[in-house]
Amino acid sequence: MDTTLAVRARGITKCFGDVVALDGVDLDVAPGQIHGLVGPNGAGKTTLLGLLLSLAVPDEGSLEILGAPVGRALTAPDGVAGFVDGPGLYPSLTARQNLAALARLRGRGASIDDVLAQVGLTDVADDRVRGFSLGMRQRLGLAAALLTMPRLLVLDEPSNGLDPAGKRHVHGVLNRLAADGATVIVSSHRMDDVEALCSEVTILAAGRVVFTGPLGKLSAENRALDYRIRTSDPEAARRLTADTPGVDIVDSAELLVVRAEIPALDDLVSRLVRGGVAVRELAPVVSPLEAAFLALTEQETDR
Numbered sequence: 001m002d003t004t005l006a007v008r009a010r011g012i013t014k015c016f017g018d019v020v021a022l023d024g025v026d027l028d029v030a031p032g033q034i035h036g037l038v039g040p041n042g043a044g045k046t047t048l049l050g051l052l053l054s055l056a057v058p059d060e061g062s063l064e065i066l067g068a069p070v071g072r073a074l075t076a077p078d079g080v081a082g083f084v085d086g087p088g089l090y091p092s093l094t095a096r097q098n099l100a101a102l103a104r105l106r107g108r109g110a111s112i113d114d115v116l117a118q119v120g121l122t123d124v125a126d127d128r129v130r131g132f133s134l135g136m137r138q139r140l141g142l143a144a145a146l147l148t149m150p151r152l153l154v155l156d157e158p159s160n161g162l163d164p165a166g167k168r169h170v171h172g173v174l175n176r177l178a179a180d181g182a183t184v185i186v187s188s189h190r191m192d193d194v195e196a197l198c199s200e201v202t203i204l205a206a207g208r209v210v211f212t213g214p215l216g217k218l219s220a221e222n223r224a225l226d227y228r229i230r231t232s233d234p235e236a237a238r239r240l241t242a243d244t245p246g247v248d249i250v251d252s253a254e255l256l257v258v259r260a261e262i263p264a265l266d267d268l269v270s271r272l273v274r275g276g277v278a279v280r281e282l283a284p285v286v287s288p289l290e291a292a293f294l295a296l297t298e299q300e301t302d303r
């Protein structure tokens with residue numbers, strides 16, 4: 001198996017005038033991985049993806065892609081494809097004509113019919129792109145990237161505008177690509193998308209990496225979360241909660257909302273049950289992953 005990293009970035013810095021978009025970013029992405037890039041607006045995601053696609057060059061730092069150092073030429077290294085800020089398409093051409101034009105420019109490895117089928121656009125292959133929805137354009141952008149049979153696929157918000165079925169379809173395409181050994185890097189604003197698709201994630205905040213690693217490690221980090229608890233006896237539950245060490249009541253007006261780490265929460269549930277209070281529902285207010293994301297990015301944005 002090829003163990004050369006698909007991406008190895010060290011100390012990447014990129015400024016636009018006074019704005020520091022990336023500030024000493026290190027990133028390792030192993031081959032065959034679907035890697036998520038998340039962060040609040042302005043965190044630097046698009047800038048980083050643009051560097052991977054050689055749309056710009058870093059001010060400082062070193063970048064290796066598919067084992068080769070990236071120079072200062074503004075052309076995507078061999079084996080790399082993708083898009084940032086939406087795919088560039090010709091609206092007056094059909095989907096098939098767009099792909100044919102790109103194939104003439106860049107050469108191709110895959111067949112146009114095959115990539116159209118992969119992204120589910122066969123039925124509209126001869127329609128003009130002008131009439132395409134955002135989701136259809138995103139799929140066509142993906143087809144354009146697949147045409148070159150990339151070993152590294154870089155996509156900025158590929159789920160934008162996709163309906164749930166479209167999203168599942170695109171996730172299927174990306175999973176197959178990764179299973180065949182290609183590496184996929186996707187940015188997203190949605191933690192549920194990242195959870196469904198990615199094995200590893202990098203969180204950027206204000207141009208810095210605040211977390212990079214397996215998703216499991218992120219959600220397992222020990223921190224107090226808010227939980228919503230519905231019981232058979234709200235008043236008794238509130239009293240028992242107030243007496244439980246390590247558990248804070250956030251709200252008890254409608255539903256009981258408490259903040260606790262897992263051991264204290266376990267203790268609370270035992271106390272409720274022992275006190276004759278049935279627990280009918282207990283759920284985190286936001287998913288553990290989203291809570292970790294918020295905690296990590298808020299810390300950095302507040303600095």
Ligand SMILES: Nc1ncnc2c1ncn2[C@@H]1O[C@H](COP(=O)(O)OP(=O)(O)OP(=O)(O)O)[C@@H](O)[C@H]1O
Binds near residue numbers: 016021040046
């Ligand atoms: N071409 C540019 N000229 C000037 N400033 C830029 C340029 N591109 C990015 N920036 C700035 O760099 C910072 C990072 O922007 P970037 O688009 O990479 O963030 P992002 O994480 O992709 O944000 P979003 O989630 O809103 O797409 C922002 O402050 C942005 O205003």
